[in-house]
Amino acid sequence: xxxxxxxxxxxxxxxxxxxxxxxxxxxxxxxxxxxxxxxxxxxxxxxxxxxxxxxxxxxxxxxxxxxxxxxxxxxxxxxxxxxxxxxxxxxxxxxxxxxxxxxxxxxxxxxxxxxxxxxxxxxxxxxxxxxxxxxxxxxxxxxxxxxxxxxxxxxxxxxxxxxxxxxxxxxxxxxxxxxxxxxxxxxxxxxxxxxxxxxx
Amino acid sequence: xxxxxxxxxxxxxxxxxxxxxxxxxxxxxxxxxxxxxxxxxxxxxxxxxxxxxxxxxxxxxxxxxxxxxxxxxxxxxxxxxxxxxxxxxxxxxxxxxxxxxxxxxxxxxxxxxxxxxxxxxxxxxxxxxxxxxxxxxxxxxxxxxxxxxxxxxxxxxxxxxxxxxxxxxxxxxxxxxxxxxxxxxxxxxxxxxxxxxxxxxxxxxxxxxxxxxxxxxxxxxxxxxxxxxxxxxxxxxxxxxxxxxxxxxxxxxxxxxxxxxxxxxxxxxxxxxxxxxxxxxxxxxxxxxxxxxxxxxxxxxxxxxxxxxxxxxxxxxxxxxxxxxxxxxxxxxxxxxxxxxxxxxxxxxxxxxxxxxxxxxxxxxxxxxxxxxxxxxxxxxxxxxxxxxxxxxxxxxxxxxxxxxxxxxxxxxxxxxxxxxxxxxxxxxxxxxxxxxxxxxxxxxxxxxxxxxxxxxxxxxxxxxxxxxxxxxxxxxxxxxxxxxxxxxxxxxxxxxxxxxxxxx
Numbered sequence: 001x002x003x004x005x006x007x008x009x010x011x012x013x014x015x016x017x018x019x020x021x022x023x024x025x026x027x028x029x030x031x032x033x034x035x036x037x038x039x040x041x042x043x044x045x046x047x048x049x050x051x052x053x054x055x056x057x058x059x060x061x062x063x064x065x066x067x068x069x070x071x072x073x074x075x076x077x078x079x080x081x082x083x084x085x086x087x088x089x090x091x092x093x094x095x096x097x098x099x100x101x102x103x104x105x106x107x108x109x110x111x112x113x114x115x116x117x118x119x120x121x122x123x124x125x126x127x128x129x130x131x132x133x134x135x136x137x138x139x140x141x142x143x144x145x146x147x148x149x150x151x152x153x154x155x156x157x158x159x160x161x162x163x164x165x166x167x168x169x170x171x172x173x174x175x176x177x178x179x180x181x182x183x184x185x186x187x188x189x190x191x192x193x194x195x196x197x198x199x200x
Numbered sequence: 201x202x203x204x205x206x207x208x209x210x211x212x213x214x215x216x217x218x219x220x221x222x223x224x225x226x227x228x229x230x231x232x233x234x235x236x237x238x239x240x241x242x243x244x245x246x247x248x249x250x251x252x253x254x255x256x257x258x259x260x261x262x263x264x265x266x267x268x269x270x271x272x273x274x275x276x277x278x279x280x281x282x283x284x285x286x287x288x289x290x291x292x293x294x295x296x297x298x299x300x301x302x303x304x305x306x307x308x309x310x311x312x313x314x315x316x317x318x319x320x321x322x323x324x325x326x327x328x329x330x331x332x333x334x335x336x337x338x339x340x341x342x343x344x345x346x347x348x349x350x351x352x353x354x355x356x357x358x359x360x361x362x363x364x365x366x367x368x369x370x371x372x373x374x375x376x377x378x379x380x381x382x383x384x385x386x387x388x389x390x391x392x393x394x395x396x397x398x399x400x401x402x403x404x405x406x407x408x409x410x411x412x413x414x415x416x417x418x419x420x421x422x423x424x425x426x427x428x429x430x431x432x433x434x435x436x437x438x439x440x441x442x443x444x445x446x447x448x449x450x451x452x453x454x455x456x457x458x459x460x461x462x463x464x465x466x467x468x469x470x471x472x473x474x475x476x477x478x479x480x481x482x483x484x485x486x487x488x489x490x491x492x493x494x495x496x497x498x499x500x501x502x503x504x505x506x507x508x509x510x511x512x513x514x515x516x517x518x519x520x521x522x523x524x525x526x527x528x529x530x531x532x533x534x535x536x537x538x539x540x541x542x543x544x545x546x547x548x549x550x551x552x553x554x555x556x557x558x559x560x561x562x563x564x565x566x567x568x569x570x571x572x573x574x575x576x577x578x579x580x581x582x583x584x585x586x587x588x589x590x591x592x593x594x595x596x597x598x599x600x601x602x603x604x605x606x607x608x609x610x611x612x613x614x615x616x617x618x619x620x621x622x623x624x625x626x627x628x629x630x631x632x633x634x635x636x637x638x639x640x641x642x643x644x645x646x647x648x649x650x651x652x653x654x655x656x657x658x659x660x661x662x663x664x665x666x667x668x669x670x671x672x673x674x675x676x677x678x679x680x681x682x683x684x685x686x687x688x689x690x691x692x693x694x695x696x697x698x699x700x701x702x703x704x705x
Binding site for chain 1: 215222229232233236298299301304328329332336339340342343344349369370371374375378381382385386412413414415421424425428431432436437459460463470497498501502505508509512513540547550551553554589593596597
């Protein structure tokens with residue numbers, strides 16, 4: 001299934017025929033032939049040639065039509081359908097002497113260019129919050145790295161990893177609080193009566 | 201730790217660990233942590249095995265666990281059944297196979313007819329794990345050849361992925377962004393299909409200062425693919441939508457984001473004047489010049505390319521680059537250790553030298569002549585080629601005084617030495633430069649002096665030899681030069697000591 005079609009219809013109104021879009025000069029010549037056409041034929045006039053491309057080895061030009069809007073109604077037409085050699089020549093001339101001496105970039109930047117496609121190898125090159133996952137709960141803590149770190153279990157992933165407590169405290173304070181609450185330890189203290197006795 | 205005993209009994213009675221042995225609880229927690237750590241290690245090793253070895257699909261992995269099978273038949277069965285768990289299991293296995301370093305079985309997965317199932321999983325908003333695995337698997341298939349990408353698209357992936365851009369789970373959005381990047385990167389056709397489907401606003405909506413760096417990297421890369429490719433260039437309306445966001449991204453500091461944002465600008469500025477115009481109108485030029493100085497090669501290279509494209513535009517565009525300080529950055533790049541950087545810098549310089557006298561004067565004032573001559577003398581062939589163009593453009597657009605300066609800087613000597621290269625085109629360009637220099641000399645009535653100088657540098661000998669060159673245009677040009685300026689005879693007898701002080705008009 002091809003994505004680009006060689007000829008796109010100009011407007012939905014006019015039934016664009018497959019014939020060449022002819023200039024006004026030619027219109028008179030072809031007047032006789034019009035009768036033979038089954039469909040209603042309207043003449044279209046090329047106002048300007050805007051661009052050029054090669055599709056499947058064939059040259060096509062982007063045309064601005066007289067009386068039609070720019071950009072939306074512009075169409076690509078195969079070279080052989082066209083009969084506006086002056087306009088084409090004008091376009092080509094413009095391209096050549098756009099700026100005397102200026103030369104456009106030639107080809108790729110020698111392989112330095114960014115890849116056009118990328119395969120994703122693994123999820124784990126990014127760590128912690130940078131993975132973009134939602135924290136589920138903290139399952140451990142350590143400060144062996146020099147700063148306090150939490151071992152974080154993430155939602156929808158079985159890979160837990162370390163995040164700085166400083167970051168977690170801000171990004172998921174409730175999760176941090178749960179972690180601490182689960183680990184509260186209570187020390188036994190002297191009863192009320194014993195305390196009163198000490199004071200005395 | 202709370203210590204008060206007021207109301208303590210009541211609170212103690214509510215405490216979940218009441219009555220439990222504290223020491224035992226602690227022991228249990230330690231054991232749990234250790235186990236998790238071990239499990240993590242094992243998973244890590246397992247992953248290595250998957251990626252390093254070429255995994256034969258006939259072997260089931262770890263049959264003892266009975267969990268994961270990498271056999272295609274099992275994957276097909278799992279993915280095709282109705283049980284969500286099995287589907288997830290199969291999808292994940294496929295994803296892992298497709299994430300292998302070596303030879304991922306993309307065609308096999310496609311031929312197994314799994315793509316339509318994967319695409320259907322993308323719409324299951326209540327099964328985010330399944331969505332994610334399917335998105336990842338499809339991403340990797342779309343990263344293959346055009347055929348692979350086409351298969352993914354043909355199974356309806358585009359609308360499905362665009363829908364995922366609104367998922368509440370950021371990691372799923374990110375995966376969709378990646379997949380869409382691969383599709384856009386296939387070429388102008390799919391790029392424009394995506395643009396038609398309104399992908400750009402959906403992507404731009406996710407740019408925010410809170411976004412994680414990894415996410416922004418993927419986003420920027422995908423945007424750059426939407427700017428990429430010519431014949432045709434992306435529609436102007438799309439370009440105008442993306443430019444403001446690209447500007448924002450260009451002011452961040454992560455090197456990968458900067459690199460891809462610069463590549464995007466380089467694609468957008470690679471075209472006709474109206475394309476360059478929209479780019480420079482954003483006011484991005486000073487930032488680009490700044491980034492040309494960035495210590496990271498991956499940032500500096502596309503920034504340089506972008507500026508190179510901009511100065512290949514109109515004189516106005518070029519002036520904007522000069523005003524932004526490009527001439528103070530170029531000398532460093534002309535002396536850069538990497539040959540491709542030198543080459544691109546010389547190419548940019550050659551385009552600036554193709555401008556009006558005023559800009560050529562700025563080249564001289566900002567000290568671009570010495571590094572130019574260095575490239576002519578010491579650069580690699582490609583860089584020398586660009587530098588030669590710079591000289592010729594200079595001689596063509598420069599006034600007499602400026603051409604004199606150029607000759608004084610040693611450029612003539614350097615290009616004469618390059619007459620021995622094999623590239624006929626370059627020889628022609630050099631001969632044109634020499635011719636232009638003579639035209640300037642004529643205006644000052646100094647042609648004879650120039651002749652002597654050229655001869656002293658060994659240039660006459662070279663040009664005489666070129667009259668026998670295989671290329672017709674070369675021998676014509678060489679012959680013309682000799683005819684016009686060197687045919688007075690008796691030249692060889694003139695003493696050389698008169699020219700000991702070098703060539704002075």
